[in-house]
Amino acid sequence: MLVQNDIPLAPLTTFRLGGQAKYFISIKTIDDAKESLSYCQKNKLPYMILGGGSNSIIRDSGFDGVVFHIQIPGIRCLEVNESSVIYEVGAGVVWDQFVEYVVKQGLTGVECLSGIPGSVGASPIQNIGAYGQEVKDSIVSIQCLDELGNSIVIPKENCNFTYRNSEFKSGKYQKHIVTSVTFVLSKTLEPCILYPEVKKQWESILSEKTDIVSEDNDRIVQLELLRKLIIGLRKKKSMVLDEKDPNTRSAGSFFTNPIIPKSEADLFLAKAKQLGHLDPPMFDDTPDTKKLSAAWLIEHSGIKKGDIFPGGVGISTNHCLGLINIKGTTEALLAMAETIQKRVFETFSIHLEMEPVVRP
Numbered sequence: 001m002l003v004q005n006d007i008p009l010a011p012l013t014t015f016r017l018g019g020q021a022k023y024f025i026s027i028k029t030i031d032d033a034k035e036s037l038s039y040c041q042k043n044k045l046p047y048m049i050l051g052g053g054s055n056s057i058i059r060d061s062g063f064d065g066v067v068f069h070i071q072i073p074g075i076r077c078l079e080v081n082e083s084s085v086i087y088e089v090g091a092g093v094v095w096d097q098f099v100e101y102v103v104k105q106g107l108t109g110v111e112c113l114s115g116i117p118g119s120v121g122a123s124p125i126q127n128i129g130a131y132g133q134e135v136k137d138s139i140v141s142i143q144c145l146d147e148l149g150n151s152i153v154i155p156k157e158n159c160n161f162t163y164r165n166s167e168f169k170s171g172k173y174q175k176h177i178v179t180s181v182t183f184v185l186s187k188t189l190e191p192c193i194l195y196p197e198v199k200k201q202w203e204s205i206l207s208e209k210t211d212i213v214s215e216d217n218d219r220i221v222q223l224e225l226l227r228k229l230i231i232g233l234r235k236k237k238s239m240v241l242d243e244k245d246p247n248t249r250s251a252g253s254f255f256t257n258p259i260i261p262k263s264e265a266d267l268f269l270a271k272a273k274q275l276g277h278l279d280p281p282m283f284d285d286t287p288d289t290k291k292l293s294a295a296w297l298i299e300h301s302g303i304k305k306g307d308i309f310p311g312g313v314g315i316s317t318n319h320c321l322g323l324i325n326i327k328g329t330t331e332a333l334l335a336m337a338e339t340i341q342k343r344v345f346e347t348f349s350i351h352l353e354m355e356p357v358v359r360p
Contacts, residue, residue: 001025001035009058009067012050014117014241016249017330018058018359021048021067028071028092030151033177037149040066048359049177051091052118054241055126055251057358060330070121072179075101083188086140091121091178095128103227106220107185109138112192115231115240117252121178125168126355127161131230132194136161140182142168147175163285164256164355191226201229237319247316249325251356254337255294258350265290271348275300294352295321298340301347309336334358 007024010016023045025036040047046065050056071092079086085107089098099114112133122128123135124142139156146152154176160167167173193202205225234240238247260268265282272280277300285291298320299305308314311332316322323336341352 001032001039003039003066007067009050009053009062012069013053013056013058014249014251015053015057015325015330015333017060017325017328017333019060019062021063021065023066024069025066026069026071027177028073030072030145030179033068033072033145033179034149036066036068037145037147037177046360050359051122052094054116054118055122055356057251057330057333057356059359063359068177070119070177072121074180078182084184084186086182086184088143088180088182089120090180091119093120094118095120095123100227102185103223104220106223107187108189108191108223109133109183109185110135111223111226112195112198112230114227115234117241120181124159124161124166124178124181126164126357127166129164131192131198131233133192134161136166138183138185140184142178143180143182144173144176144178151179152176163259163291169357191223193226197233198226198229201233202226205229238316238322239319246326247318247322247324250316250322253294253319253321253355254323255298255321255340255352256355257294258292258297258352259285259289260292260350262288262290268292268348268350272300275347292350295319297344297348297350297352301340301343303340303343309339311335 004024007021009018009021027033027036047068048063048065049068049070051070072090073092074090075093076088077085078088095116095118096114098120099110103111112131113128113135116128116130124139128135136156141156142154144152160171193199231240238245239252242248281293281296283291303315303320305315305320306317312326312328313332313336314324314326316324323333325333337354344350344352
């Protein structure tokens with residue numbers, strides 16, 4: 001275990017923002033993690049867990065403790081049967097590399113999560129999701145260490161997965177270190193083509209490629225085409241990492257889509273109508289809740305794609321949910337986020353929740 005001093009954290013985040021870690025340890029094995037926890041306990045130091053840095057906002061002052069940079073590798077097959085394959089995947093594996101790996105084997109379950117930045121270990125923390133899929137539906141269990149360094153296995157049923165949330169993000173497992181995640185992928189279930197934008201483009205692809213729908217090998221071909229489609233959609237919105245894209249210094253979607261009680265839906269619609277918006281997007285979530293579009297709320301509160309805010313930050317030119325660092329600071333980024341939240345609340349009486357986590 002190597003303890004480094006005064007390591008810049010900005011290069012390890014997709015925002016490219018934040019100060020230094022007073023102490024820094026690369027975690028490449030479970031033993032590294034156990035030794036690191038012991039080191040913190042012995043020296044009475046706080047610790048912070050950092051993965052791919054795609055959902056983390058590091059303060060300009062950095063972290064006056066120990067940063068554990070999770071880099072545990074490995075994709076291990078645990079079980080294969082007629083209908084599925086079970087993998088245990090190291091927390092440090094790049095998420096999209098894992099998706100690419102299973103897609104090339106004709107396995108479904110995470111294909112619509114292609115192109116999402118970050119690491120496998122972070123995927124259950126915020127229950128990543130996109131285009132009709134959520135990672136919780138493919139997770140079997142999470143292997144982790146508790147604060148005392150004990151190895152435990154947490155079944156998905158105990159994770160309290162909800163929309164972009166879990167016990168790891170805002171509950172009792174926040175200080176646990178995820179070391180690996182176990183997934184079950186399907187050899188038989190059809191690809192997930194539920195999202196209207198995906199469905200429309202997919203039907204167009206199938207009409208042009210009528211030769212990919214019958215042979216066994218066609219399952220892999222279809223999945224690779226779908227993965228390409230998903231990544232293409234994300235690129236158009238600057239939601240993939242691309243250093244050539246000036247909008248890439250972001251955390252993807254900065255705000256989650258608000259979920260409101262069904263009883264408040266009429267109040268929202270009346271408010272929107274009063275402002276001249278007759279048909280705001282609203283979707284069924286549960287029998288008792290409705291989901292609104294954060295992007296629509298932002299744009300219709302007067303904030304547009306490409307807007308520049310004080311302090312070297314702004315809104316992506318390709319998607320108003322992409323808050324970007326141009327040449328700014330974390331303080332400026334959070335001030336912009338607060339301004340957007342205030343504007344939306346003043347306009348629609350709806351509060352926007354941040355998706356990325358501000359790290360202490």
